[in-house]
Amino acid sequence: MAEDARTRIVVCADDYALTPGVSRGIRELIGAGRISATSVMTVCPYWPEEGPALAAAAGDADIGLHLTLTDQAPLGAMPEFAPSGRLPPIGKVVRAGLLGRLPTAEIEAEIERQLEAFVAIWKRPPAHVDGHHHVHQLPGVRGALLSVLSRRGGPRPYLRSCHEPLSRALARGVAWKKALVISALGAGFARTAAAEGFAMNNGFSGAYDLGAGGQPLADLFARFVAHLGPRPLMMCHPGYSDTTLAGLDSMTAQRDAELAFLASDEWSKVLAAAGCVVAPFKAI
Numbered sequence: 001m002a003e004d005a006r007t008r009i010v011v012c013a014d015d016y017a018l019t020p021g022v023s024r025g026i027r028e029l030i031g032a033g034r035i036s037a038t039s040v041m042t043v044c045p046y047w048p049e050e051g052p053a054l055a056a057a058a059g060d061a062d063i064g065l066h067l068t069l070t071d072q073a074p075l076g077a078m079p080e081f082a083p084s085g086r087l088p089p090i091g092k093v094v095r096a097g098l099l100g101r102l103p104t105a106e107i108e109a110e111i112e113r114q115l116e117a118f119v120a121i122w123k124r125p126p127a128h129v130d131g132h133h134h135v136h137q138l139p140g141v142r143g144a145l146l147s148v149l150s151r152r153g154g155p156r157p158y159l160r161s162c163h164e165p166l167s168r169a170l171a172r173g174v175a176w177k178k179a180l181v182i183s184a185l186g187a188g189f190a191r192t193a194a195a196e197g198f199a200m201n202n203g204f205s206g207a208y209d210l211g212a213g214g215q216p217l218a219d220l221f222a223r224f225v226a227h228l229g230p231r232p233l234m235m236c237h238p239g240y241s242d243t244t245l246a247g248l249d250s251m252t253a254q255r256d257a258e259l260a261f262l263a264s265d266e267w268s269k270v271l272a273a274a275g276c277v278v279a280p281f282k283a284i
Helices: 020-031 047-057 090-098 104-122 132-137 142-152 166-172 176-195 217-224 253-262 265-274
Strands: 007-016 037-040 062-067 128-131 233-236 276-278
Touching: 007 020, 007 062, 007 128, 020 047, 020 253, 037 047, 037 128, 047 104, 062 104, 062 132, 090 132, 104 142, 128 132, 132 142, 132 176, 142 176, 166 176, 217 253, 217 265, 253 265, 265 276
Parallel strands: 007 037, 007 233, 007 276, 037 062, 062 128
Antiparallel strands: none
8 A cells, every 4th residue: 555645744732621611622623533632731620520531532642731831720839930829921921931030940840740630630641741822932941841851751752842934934924923933932942852852843833813813714724734844733722612711711712613613524625635634743
């Protein structure tokens, strides 16, 4: 049989366990083979009940940790980083990271707690690690993360690199300023992680202006699977919105829209037209 010449792309749904509705939508897409990975927010109280449900549906999909250091309650005390008992907004974390003012010891301890919470339910380490709001790649966080993962030993998880060459972001033409900011913040992480021997994707897409509206998702996602790197990853944020989600996150209707699109024949057509197939990390 001839080798499959299609481009293999990891399609990863972020925010598993944020709410039951988000989790259910992601499980449905995994079960239908429409995505190949998801990343879990172990800080969320729904993880203990949503974990077993994911195990029943996961199949060959990669299940990883969505490191969360913003907008949720940490799993342990962080008197300097989160004195109110709630993790700070992303803008504050970015500023502190760029100024070298993040409390590394507290962050390392919280990373350990989130990893332990993952293993407690999943019974094995995460296949990959990335970050809510891409926080894993920030100065002051990236060093803490790589240090913790190296100390823990065992099989190393794949890491998400958000760094993209300028040419790819411009060629896609989707929220390119936002994509370039994310990429610039991720350049140091990609270099350091590669130097320490961690496996990563090379090619990242999925960022767009969530508040813009109007642009058909078929067009957006067609752009996301164009101009790919050699080991591409596309993030997405599908899920069923409900009153629980509305109280936690501003991204509601867009999750419903992404879920409907990814479950549709349109997504299959977009992939086919681009010569792509969804695949786990080990296949890219």
